[in-house]
Amino acid sequence: MGTRARRLWIVALVALFLLYLVGTLVPSAQDSVTAALGEWPTSVAAGAAGLSLLYASRRWAATGADRDAHADGADGPSALRHLGFAALAWCAGGVTHGLIRLFSSATALSLTLGDLFALAALPLFVIGFTKFAPWPGGLRTAVRHVTDSYVCAAAVFSVVWLLLFSPLYQELGEGAGFLGFALVYPVADIVVLCLLVPLVFMSPHSTRRAVLVAIGALIVIAGADILGALTRLTGPPFLGGVEHPVRFLGFALLGALPWLVEHRPGTDPRRITGRGLYRFAPELAAIGAVFAAAVVLTVAGVRLVGVAPVLPLAAGTAVVVLLVRMVGMLEENATLSRMVRNREVHFHELARNSGDVILVLDRDGGVNYVSPGTAEAFGYRLDDVLAAPVTALIHPEDLGRTKAVTDLFSERGAQGVHMRLRVRAADGTWRHTESTMSLYEQPGEPDRLLVTTRDISAQVALQDEVEHLTFHDGVTGLPNRAYLEERASDVLAHRVINEEPAGEVAVIFLDLDGFTAVNDSAGHVRGDHLLGQAARRLRGEVDSDATLARWGGDEFAVLVENVPRVQRVVDLAERLGRVIASEPFPVADRDIMLTASIGVAFAEQVTDSGELLRNADVAMTRAKERGAGHVEVYAAHMHDTVVSRLELQIRLREALAKDEFFLEYQPVVDLGSSQVTSVEALVRWDRDGERVGPEDFIGAAEESGLIVPLGERILREACEKVAVWRLSDWDIGLSVNLSVKQVLSPRFVESVAGILAESGLPAEVLTLEVDEEVLLDDGGEAVQRLGELRELGVRLAIDDYGMGYASLAHLRRLSVDAIKIDPSFVADLGRDDTVTLLTHTIIQLGRDLGVQVVAEGIERSEQLEQLRAMGCDHGQGFLVARPMPASGVESLVGGEAGVSL
Known part of the structure; x- marks a missing residue:
């Protein structure tokens, strides 16, 4: 109900009351009829109030207007319903009184049926009232x-x-x-x-106004009852019969209750009392x-x-x-x-059976009670703890915090304060503890402190160990990548804040050359052992003002602070390289020589640690590209080179997915008969219509590992093509190049065997060419796998022989079927006597070993003549035949005329 409508109700009630009051005070006859008629208006008012309350009860229940009151335990519709019944009981009592006075001669002080109705209204009123204001x-x-x-x-x-x-x-x-x-x-x-x-x-806030109106109505009715009692005792109407208008006002106020206090949806139901x-x-x-x-x-x-x-x-x-x-x-x-005694007993029982230490302290730190668990936890006797103040057991560095907490309890009565302290045990060691302090209140006793303490030394030790493992490498014991990154960030940030020259900070990245082959061949356990040896060597060269860390894999990093001059960092990088290569690393029953590729970067204008570390990594990558054992200092153009290589690797992955690679075949001929005896499969890349040679992408494929799926695709396609040619009675062989990563890849031998079976190509027709570096595999796994391929019947050839580290001793480790002379030897035939002699020696070596010798890169006729004169069996090159698509080979071989030499 709006404010204006509520005001109209109040004005109407006041007007009715005043009108009735004035009418009552006018002198009138005092006979029984007149006296009886004086109660009828109050009875009508009570009845109207009852009907109003009952109607409002249904209305509130239908609209849910009291839902906020329900949140506080009140029930508006039920309250109005019972108050309505109370009003109707008062109405019944008034009507009964009137009828009795009209038709009976009962005295004024006799208890009648009307009195019983009126008295019955009070319990109903109490029930309704307590629905608004619950007990x-x-x-x-x-x-x-x-x-x-x-x-x-x-x-x-x-x-x-x-x-x-x-x-x-x-x-x-x-x-x-x-x-x-x-x-x-x-x-x-x-x-x-x-x-x-x-x-x-x-009462709840949501029903407060209704409660006030209801209690106000009852007070008015009670006042009328007191006036009525005075009338009964004195005989004539007391104060001229004013009790009737007063009672009329009470019933009118009760009937107007729901309209004066009607709930609005959304009323704040907060209880502000109680x-x-x-x-x-x-x-x-x-x-x-x-x-x-x-x-x-x-x-x-x-x-x-x-x-x-x-x-x-x-x-x-x-x-x-x-x-x-x-x-x-x-x-x-x-x-x-x-309850207090039971809680005390329960407290002591818990303290006795608890593994924690429980103390009750007075405000001065004196110990009033200590649980028996103290002896087990810290090794003290109970009397020893009770005899001394608790401060004597706390670490001096923690006393300040302890005093601050106890002062907080004294000033504010704080509750449940948690803190960590170091406490001296009976053996003199300091234990890490976690304590909870709270007020301990007992009736009739001063407030004390309840302290629950448990020993967390093992937990702290575990946390320290976890933190150490988080920032240290488990293999080498050195700080790890996360630690170095955080340390570098802190150092650069400190220099920015203090406006110190950033150029005094440098980072060295070091990569162990050839470690991957050792790890793959000798196993991870032996590889980790080698890393531990390398870490000890490096640690001996790094000063205390620098941080040595294992970056990951076979890479190490050094953060150098307070660099006096650039050359000192470069000298340190070179010393690190020398200490790695100075002597072999004993691994199992072998000694393995390693070198290190090292990159150096200075902070200079760099303020971001991530950029500084990236620059050192880029310089290291550049050093590896130059060859094993080099040191490179970062320059801006190196970043562009690395980015280009990364972009190339991404493009290669896309090309492999889109099948942009294709094969060409270069014939290998018998130099005596000029007949094509085999072809070498060479991969090419059609990049957006541009022909890209292998020299521009094979290196990136090796670094990214894409050489494994690419090599498998090359082998499969070449085998299938040559197998088709051989169905036409062409006696032609196939040569395919392999990388070390392919040989060491999982299930490589099984993959080759499967391709041969699927294509139908006989194993003895396939020749797999590998570089001389395969023979340097100290672990022997690559040699072992190639031996397994040879057992399948596959022929093996050493490619580019003469330019690497292969020797007769190395050739004894792997039986091969052919050696291919490096094109650089063939290029200088007839021009350099030493090269000519070496070439002749290689050819003679092959003949003595009973292996086929193939000369690569024949481009001039005089080279061909000299190779024939030296007794070289086979050759290939632009003079013999250029690489060509499969259709060109078919035309060349199908003509059966051979190659014109």
């Missing part, structure tokens, strides 16, 4: 509330008696029965009011009423005339109720005492 707590609290309310009612009635009824009682001189009939309404009203008024202060003194509203009401009664008695001179029989009865019953209340309080106190 606090459980049954015990409700009983305590009722007893306090009765004491309050006895005191209030005593005051009313002394002020209003005592003089009339003396004048009338009637007996107790006469008095009882006259005061039944006031007594009942006062009891109910004293019962309900305290609930007003504990805290502080509001919790003691019944007790405070009783105390206030008793105090008021005492004041009245004192003002009256404590005269006992006119007191009996009411005051003795009121006082006696109040005393009985107080005794009941005291018995309840004693029982509650006994219960509370048992």
